[in-house]
Amino acid sequence: MTGLGGLLALPAWRGTAVLAGEPGGVSLRTVVLLDAPDQLGASGAREALVVLAGPSWRSAPAWQLDALLRRAADAGARAVLLAGTDPLPGPTRLLCTRLELCVLGGEAALLDLATAAAVHLAAPEVASARAVLDVSRAVADGRVSGPGPLVALCARLLGAPVALADASGSVLHGDLALVVPRPAEPVVQRDRTAAGAVTARPVLLPGLRSVQRWLVARVPADSGPVAVGAAEDLLCAASTAVAGWLAAERTAVERDARGRAALLTDVLRLTGEPSPELRQRAAAAGWPLAGWHVGVRVRTGGATDVAGLRAEALRRSAEAGLQLVLAEHGDGWSGWWSTDRSPSAVEVRHLAERFRRLHEGLRQLTGCATGVGRPHQGPAGVARTLSEAADAALLAAGRPEQGRFLHVDQLGVAQTLLAWTRTETFEPAARSLLEPLLADPSLVQTLGVYLDAESSLSETATTLGIHRNTVAQRVARIERLLEVSLGDHEQRLALQLACRAVGPGGPGGPGGSGGRT
Numbered sequence: 001m002t003g004l005g006g007l008l009a010l011p012a013w014r015g016t017a018v019l020a021g022e023p024g025g026v027s028l029r030t031v032v033l034l035d036a037p038d039q040l041g042a043s044g045a046r047e048a049l050v051v052l053a054g055p056s057w058r059s060a061p062a063w064q065l066d067a068l069l070r071r072a073a074d075a076g077a078r079a080v081l082l083a084g085t086d087p088l089p090g091p092t093r094l095l096c097t098r099l100e101l102c103v104l105g106g107e108a109a110l111l112d113l114a115t116a117a118a119v120h121l122a123a124p125e126v127a128s129a130r131a132v133l134d135v136s137r138a139v140a141d142g143r144v145s146g147p148g149p150l151v152a153l154c155a156r157l158l159g160a161p162v163a164l165a166d167a168s169g170s171v172l173h174g175d176l177a178l179v180v181p182r183p184a185e186p187v188v189q190r191d192r193t194a195a196g197a198v199t200a201r202p203v204l205l206p207g208l209r210s211v212q213r214w215l216v217a218r219v220p221a222d223s224g225p226v227a228v229g230a231a232e233d234l235l236c237a238a239s240t241a242v243a244g245w246l247a248a249e250r251t252a253v254e255r256d257a258r259g260r261a262a263l264l265t266d267v268l269r270l271t272g273e274p275s276p277e278l279r280q281r282a283a284a285a286g287w288p289l290a291g292w293h294v295g296v297r298v299r300t301g302g303a304t305d306v307a308g309l310r311a312e313a314l315r316r317s318a319e320a321g322l323q324l325v326l327a328e329h330g331d332g333w334s335g336w337w338s339t340d341r342s343p344s345a346v347e348v349r350h351l352a353e354r355f356r357r358l359h360e361g362l363r364q365l366t367g368c369a370t371g372v373g374r375p376h377q378g379p380a381g382v383a384r385t386l387s388e389a390a391d392a393a394l395l396a397a398g399r400p401e402q403g404r405f406l407h408v409d410q411l412g413v414a415q416t417l418l419a420w421t422r423t424e425t426f427e428p429a430a431r432s433l434l435e436p437l438l439a440d441p442s443l444v445q446t447l448g449v450y451l452d453a454e455s456s457l458s459e460t461a462t463t464l465g466i467h468r469n470t471v472a473q474r475v476a477r478i479e480r481l482l483e484v485s486l487g488d489h490e491q492r493l494a495l496q497l498a499c500r501a502v503g504p505g506g507p508g509g510p511g512g513s514g515g516r517t
Contacts, residue, residue, distance in 0.1 A: 012116035021102035046076030073099040128230035257307040260327035295373040295385035297393040316361035369397035369404040430498035436481040448499035
């Protein structure tokens with residue numbers, strides 16, 4: 001909004017006089033041209049300058065002018081412009097003071113004054129629209145082809161610092177001093193600081209729940225709400241461009257992830273020597289199949305963006321001293337470390353320590369459970385060590401006392417039980433035990449996760465991506481259908497093994513043994 005004082009300073013308004021009320025502090029948003037009193041709606045003149053452009057109100061009885069001024073004030077008008085600068089009657093001036101309404105008299109043509117006022121009031125919005133248009137054209141014409149130049153363009157158009165930050169609020173491009181007020185809240189934000197008004201806009205992508213980027217700007221403290229609104233409009237236009245670039249990157253990431261997952265599936269199916277075609281694909285991907293391998297399985301849960309976080313997982317593996325092959329695999333990643341010779345016992349122990357460091361780094365990011373396999377040789381050894389790592393990760397998810405990290409050598413009897421659940425003799429018994437649940441696969445899945453999570457409703461809800469109350473309702477239903485108490489240790493063990501056999505990845509469940517991780 002613009003002050004009435006700004007209008008009185010316009011050259012076109014020279015000769016306009018204040019006839020009643022005080023112009024100081026009067027803010028205006030728009031101009032309303034009025035030919036007749038009945039054109040003034042109940043709320044059609046909010047924060048407006050009402051221009052009485054109809055028949056001369058000067059010649060009308062005083063009571064008619066007073067009635068119109070009352071209606072204008074009731075409609076939200078802050079000022080009224082009349083033709084001529086002759087003084088108003090005393091009672092009318094007192095009325096305007098009481099109504100907090102400023103009345104002006106102009107010597108020039110009222111239509112000319114109204115036009116000059118409308119152009120002046122619309123100037124900030126016009127400037128904002130021009131800035132938005134500049135950003136859109138720069139992106140469409142290819143003059144700005146990346147986030148860095150886009151941030152620089154926005155800063156130049158606003159005359160204020162602008163930055164692009166990642167989901168955590170760390171600045172990637174632009175002014176490093178800018179801070180996202182509340183990065184955990186994916187909504188447009190405003191914050192008032194000593195240096196000015198900070199506005200931040202999240203950049204979201206369809207299908208992803210989390211914020212991908214933040215655009216943030218700081219408008220000087222003395223700029224007023226109009227400047228903040230213009231900054232928000234500009235960040236909105238810029239966020240569309242950033243989202244487009246991120247979507248293109250995301251498409252490439254998901255395409256590569258599908259390719260790695262397909263290649264990993266073929267590697268896991270190996271029982272002997274790979275075909276020449278598979279060797280070529282592995283070589284093209286940089287995956288070593290010869291030599292000795294130690295596998296790792298990281299289970300993150302279904303809500304984790306494993307494709308989007310793979311680069312971060314690789315970075316943290318490098319920090320842990322590991323050069324890994326790492327591929328997206330179901331609800332997490334599978335990968336392996338390779339060497340040309342059989343690693344010694346000491347080397348395996350040191351390697352396990354590095355895998356634990358990797359697990360700790362990823363756990364801060366995803367709350368994962370991690371398992372590590374033994375060293376195995378050759379292309380088929382990749383599948384063997386990853387199978388062991390998958391067993392270890394499966395059990396690690398239910399062992400918070402061990403930090404949800406297990407090496408396969410720590411499994412002992414548990415590994416034997418896991419192997420037993422994959423036999424043809426166990427599967428019919430498991431299916432019979434869970435038969436009341438088989439009509440609803442979500443119940444078998446919930447039961448398996450609930451038992452793995454040591455009966456934690458919250459952890460089960462997080463793993464499945466559903467509400468805690470939904471888990472509680474499913475658990476109660478499971479107990480009714482099976483006629484058991486999940487607090488009984490023996491029944492829990494029997495059901496947990498049955499879920500291994502019948503649940504997803506088990507020999508009797510969806511995906512079968514071939515889909516087991």
